[in-house]
Amino acid sequence: MRIHINGTKMAIIWTILRIWLGLQWIEAGYYKIRSGFDVSGFLQGAIANAGGEHPIVQGWYAEFLKGFALPNSELFNILIPWGEFLVGLGLIIGLATIPALLAGAFMNINFMMAGVGLFSPDLNFLVVAMFLLLIGKGRYYYGIDRFIIPNIKKYFFHNKRYVAH
Numbered sequence: 001m002r003i004h005i006n007g008t009k010m011a012i013i014w015t016i017l018r019i020w021l022g023l024q025w026i027e028a029g030y031y032k033i034r035s036g037f038d039v040s041g042f043l044q045g046a047i048a049n050a051g052g053e054h055p056i057v058q059g060w061y062a063e064f065l066k067g068f069a070l071p072n073s074e075l076f077n078i079l080i081p082w083g084e085f086l087v088g089l090g091l092i093i094g095l096a097t098i099p100a101l102l103a104g105a106f107m108n109i110n111f112m113m114a115g116v117g118l119f120s121p122d123l124n125f126l127v128v129a130m131f132l133l134l135i136g137k138g139r140y141y142y143g144i145d146r147f148i149i150p151n152i153k154k155y156f157f158h159n160k161r162y163v164a165h
Contacts, residue, residue, distance in 0.1 A: 011141035018091050018139055021128050025104055026088025032081030039080060040073040046114035056115040094143010105129040
C-alpha cells in the first residue's frame with residue numbers, strides 16, 4: 001500500500017514536524033526578545049573568524065558583515081529576534097507557512113555562513129525547513145493556510161478582472 005505524501009494521514013506527521021520546528025524558532029526568538037539581544041558581539045566574532053590559516057567564515061561574507069550588518073546592528077537587533085519569533089508563530093499555527101519556512105531557512109543559512117558550524121542545530125533546522133518546503137500542501141493541511149490559500153488563489157487566478165483579453 002502506497003502512502004500518499006500529501007494525504008491527510010501523512011499531513012499529521014508534517015504538522016508535528018512543522019510545529020516542532022516552529023517551537024524551536026519561537027523559543028529562540030522569545031529568549032532573545034526577553035534578554036535584550038545584541039548581535040554586535042556575534043558579528044565581530046564572525047568577522048574575526050574570517051582570518052587566519054583556516055578561516056571558518058568566507059572573506060566575502062565577512063566583508064558583508066563588516067560593511068553592512070555591523071553598522072546596522074541596531075536594525076538586526078530587532079530583525080533577528082522578532083524574525084525568529086514570527087517564523088515560529090507562523091509555523092505553529094500554519095499561517096504563511098511557505099514564507100515562514102523560507103525566512104527560517106534564510107536565517108539558518110546566514111547563521112551557518114557566519115561560522116556557527118555544521119554541527120549546530122541550524123543545520124537540522126535547515127534540513128527540516130527544506131524538506132517541508134518540498135513536500136507540498138501536506139505541510140499546511142492542518143493549519144490556517146489550508147483555508148486562506150484557496151481563497152487567495154481564487155481571488156488572483158479566477159477573478160475575471162485579471163483575465164487578459
